[in-house]
Amino acid sequence: MTTDTQRPRQGAAILRTALRRNIGAMAWGTLLMGLYQAGETAFPIALGLIVEHAMRDGRSLEALALSIGALAVIITTVSLSWRFGMRILQKANTTEAHRWRVKVAACGLLPVARDVDLKSGEVLTIATEDADQTADIIEVVPLLISSLVAVLVAAVALGLADVRLGLLVIVGTVAILSTLSVMSKRIGSSIQEQQARVARAGAKVADLITGLRPLHGFGGNQAAFRSYRKVSTEARHQAITVAKVNGAYAGTALALNAVLAGAVTLTAGWLAFEGRITIGELVMAVGLAQFIMEPLKLFSEMPKYVMIARASAERMALVLSAPPVMTPGSGLPSPGGDLEIDRVRHGTLTDLKFQVKAGEFVAIAPYQPRAAADLAAVLAVRVPPAAYEGTVRLGGQELADLSVEAVREHLLVNPYDGEIFAGTLRTNIDPAGTSRTVPAAVEASLLTDVVALHREGLDYAVRDRGANLSGGQRQRLSLARALAADTDVLVLHDPTTAVDAVTEQLIARNVAKLRRGRTTIVITSSPAFLDAADRVLVLDDGTITADDTHRNLLSKDETYGQAVAR
Numbered sequence: 263m264t265t266d267t268q269r270p271r272q273g274a275a276i277l278r279t280a281l282r283r284n285i286g287a288m289a290w291g292t293l294l295m296g297l298y299q300a301g302e303t304a305f306p307i308a309l310g311l312i313v314e315h316a317m318r319d320g321r322s323l324e325a326l327a328l329s330i331g332a333l334a335v336i337i338t339t340v341s342l343s344w345r346f347g348m349r350i351l352q353k354a355n356t357t358e359a360h361r362w363r364v365k366v367a368a369c370g371l372l373p374v375a376r377d378v379d380l381k382s383g384e385v386l387t388i389a390t391e392d393a394d395q396t397a398d399i400i401e402v403v404p405l406l407i408s409s410l411v412a413v414l415v416a417a418v419a420l421g422l423a424d425v426r427l428g429l430l431v432i433v434g435t436v437a438i439l440s441t442l443s444v445m446s447k448r449i450g451s452s453i454q455e456q457q458a459r460v461a462r463a464g465a466k467v468a469d470l471i472t473g474l475r476p477l478h479g480f481g482g483n484q485a486a487f488r489s490y491r492k493v494s495t496e497a498r499h500q501a502i503t504v505a506k507v508n509g510a511y512a513g514t515a516l517a518l519n520a521v522l523a524g525a526v527t528l529t530a531g532w533l534a535f536e537g538r539i540t541i542g543e544l545v546m547a548v549g550l551a552q553f554i555m556e557p558l559k560l561f562s563e564m565p566k567y568v569m570i571a572r573a574s575a576e577r578m579a580l581v582l583s584a585p586p587v588m589t590p591g592s593g594l595p596s597p598g599g600d601l602e603i604d605r606v607r608h609g610t611l612t613d614l615k616f617q618v619k620a621g622e623f624v625a626i627a628p629y630q631p632r633a634a635a636d637l638a639a640v641l642a643v644r645v646p647p648a649a650y651e652g653t654v655r656l657g658g659q660e661l662a663d664l665s666v667e668a669v670r671e672h673l674l675v676n677p678y679d680g681e682i683f684a685g686t687l688r689t690n691i692d693p694a695g696t697s698r699t700v701p702a703a704v705e706a707s708l709l710t711d712v713v714a715l716h717r718e719g720l721d722y723a724v725r726d727r728g729a730n731l732s733g734g735q736r737q738r739l740s741l742a743r744a745l746a747a748d749t750d751v752l753v754l755h756d757p758t759t760a761v762d763a764v765t766e767q768l769i770a771r772n773v774a775k776l777r778r779g780r781t782t783i784v785i786t787s788s789p790a791f792l793d794a795a796d797r798v799l800v801l802d803d804g805t806i807t808a809d810d811t812h813r814n815l816l817s818k819d820e821t822y823g824q825a826v827a828r
Contacts, residue, residue: 272583273576277399280358284400287354292404294347299412299557301340306549307419308332313542351401359397362578363389369581373666376584388581392574399571406564412557416550420526423543424533427526434522435558441518443565445511511566519558526551587646590666595657599672599750599781601641602658608650609636612804618751623774623782625795625812629802629825634785637801638755642675656751674749678756680740682728687713688720691742703745706772707738708765733760738769745773751781758788770794787826 281288312329366389369376378385413435421428530547533539539547599620606614610633618624628634639645640654647654647662654661656673683690687709692700704710704720712735716722728736737760744752754773758766770790773782784791792798792812800808800815800822808815808822815822 272579273572276362276396276575276578276582277572280362280397280399281403284354284358287350288400288404291347291351291354291401292407294343294350295404295408296411298340298343298347299408300415301336301343302553302556303412303415303419303550304336305333305340306553307546308336309549310542310544310546313545347404351404355397355400358400359394362393362396366393366578366581369584372586373590373670376581376586378581378584385581388577392577395574396571396578398567402564402567402571405560409557409560409564413554416554416557420530420547420550423530423539423547427529427533427547430526430529431522431554434518434525438515438518438522438558439565442511442515445514512563515559515563519555522558523551523555526554591663592665593659593663594668595659595664595672595750597750598657600655600657601673601751601781601783602653602655604653604655606640606650606652606654607804608640608645608652609633610804611636611640611650614652614801614805616799616806616809618781618783620750620781621779623777623794623796624784624799625792625797626783626785626799626801627787627792627822627826628785629800630804633801633804634755638675638677638753638785641673641753642677643669672749673751673753674744674747675753676740676744676755676757678759680737680743682724682731682736682739684726685724686718686721687724687739690724690739691720691746693743697746697748699748700742700746702776703742706745706769706776707742708761708769708772709735709738709742712738734762734765737761741769741773745776748780751783752777753783753785755785756788757784757786758791763790766790789826792826 308329366385370385370389413431417428417431417435420431527548530539530544530551534541534544600618602617603614610630614637626634626637628637640650643661643666647660656664656669661669683693688700689695691697691703691709697703700720704713712731713719713722724731724739728739731739737758741754741757744754744757757773758769761769766788767790770788771794773784773791774794784795786792789812795812797809798812798815799806800819808819812826816826
């Protein structure tokens with residue numbers, strides 16, 4: 263079975279889950295909204311009966327008072343049933359949307375990523391807009407049923423006056439829904455494509471914002487803008503297509519509803535002229551003909567909203583039903599903290615082999631930046647062990663045999679572009695609030711000047727992506743977070759590229775001091791870190807070509823000196 267045939271079934275399963283766990287709220291909502299529609303239908307019926315009674319019995323203050331009282335009861339019933347019915351349904355809707363948002367977000371935060379060909383911006387759209395539109399099914403179904411109740415009550419009331427009027431409403435309703443159901447299918451496919459294009463545009467914006475500084479640095483901002491403009495234009499064209507389809511749908515629905523209402527009115531007038539129905543029944547028929555346009559409009563719009571909810575549910579299924587990219591083991595690494603890379607081949611890495619003993623401070627000097635990125639990705643388990651040749655061992659055990667949670671607990675790889683979150687300095691350094699080494703990490707990373715600069719200290723507010731911090735401050739904040747984690751094995755990838763040479767030298771000494779006795783690997787070309795390390799491994803053409811101290815390599819390897827000179 264292909265993926266395309268599976269996805270609709272998965273989307274339908276999401277909708278069934280949403281309906282099943284809100285069955286109680288939907289039952290009460292349907293009851294109250296049905297009562298609201300029945301009350302709305304009863305209003306023209308009551309007016310017809312009042313006219314009929316007045317013409318038959320003449321003037322009567324008592325009859326007039328009873329009529330006014332009956333209308334007041336109907337109006338009160340309509341008002342209260344709508345108020346409480348919509349309150350119940352909207353509460354269930356927002357609660358269900360929250361559940362799906364949390365579920366999609368939880369999938370993105372799992373230790374093992376899912377095999378989804380979506381960017382973070384697209385996942386964000388799914389977790390917000392699609393979750394909301396999927397939850398709308400909670401309101402759609404009760405409103406659909408209550409609208410049906412109104413149409414049926416109107417058809418029965420008209421049928422009691424004359425069977426032809428009742429049959430006209432039923433046949434007309436079936437014809438309208440049959441026509442609109444065909445059109446709603448096109449709306450569903452168009453909206454699904456629009457959602458995908460808008461999500462891609464959102465992902466492109468997120469990428470541009472993240473890389474705005476480097477884009478300005480090498481003059482790539484205009485090319486990036488043109489790329490975004492192309493994606494956004496595609497989304498705009500699709501949005502126009504959807505608007506046209508929605509306009510055609512709404513116009514057709516309105517026209518068909520008006521034709522039915524007009525047909526009922528004209529038929530009732532003809533029957534009254536022929537003397538087959540009374541004046542009171544004519545008043546009732548004309549009133550119902552005007553009234554049923556509203557429930558018919560609501561009833562005819564429901565298939566469109568059902569298709570929108572299903573399209574959103576299918577997009578959520580892309581995330582929720584995606585298989586994990588790897589099946590991790592369940593073992594735990596042995597105590598110690600040694601790390602071994604044994605003949606690993608991945609990307610630019612070719613037969614990479616080295617070992618870092620527990621407690622060592624080792625620097626890796628990569629001659630090619632891509633090789634450094636590939637090595638960091640392998641160590642961070644962003645690349646599944648099955649996707650590369652060779653073996654990585656942590657604490658003497660293969661990475662493939664360990665649970666990802668255990669690997670994360672014992673081995674931390676801090677990327678050069680570590681994300682900064684909206685919050686405070688403290689919450690960025692210690693998100694869980696459990697670290698005992700925050701002061702030492704702040705001091706080692708030389709973040710002390712940032713803390714001292716603000717009277718709030720560590721509680722200084724940080725904007726999203728660290729917008730109110732400089733590049734060097736963001737990098738030191740990321741380094742402080744990595745040091746505060748205090749893991750057995752710490753891998754730092756270019757931790758000080760945005761700081762000056764003097765600060766870099768102080769940080770290197772501080773990190774070496776703080777991590778003494780703990781396994782530390784720094785992937786860098788920084789002379790300060792290379793000099794602070796116990797030994798330096800030279801990574802060239804995907805393999806280790808030299809293993810010595812920084813100063814020995816400087817004295818005997820001219821290529822090394824040129825590569826790390828600043």
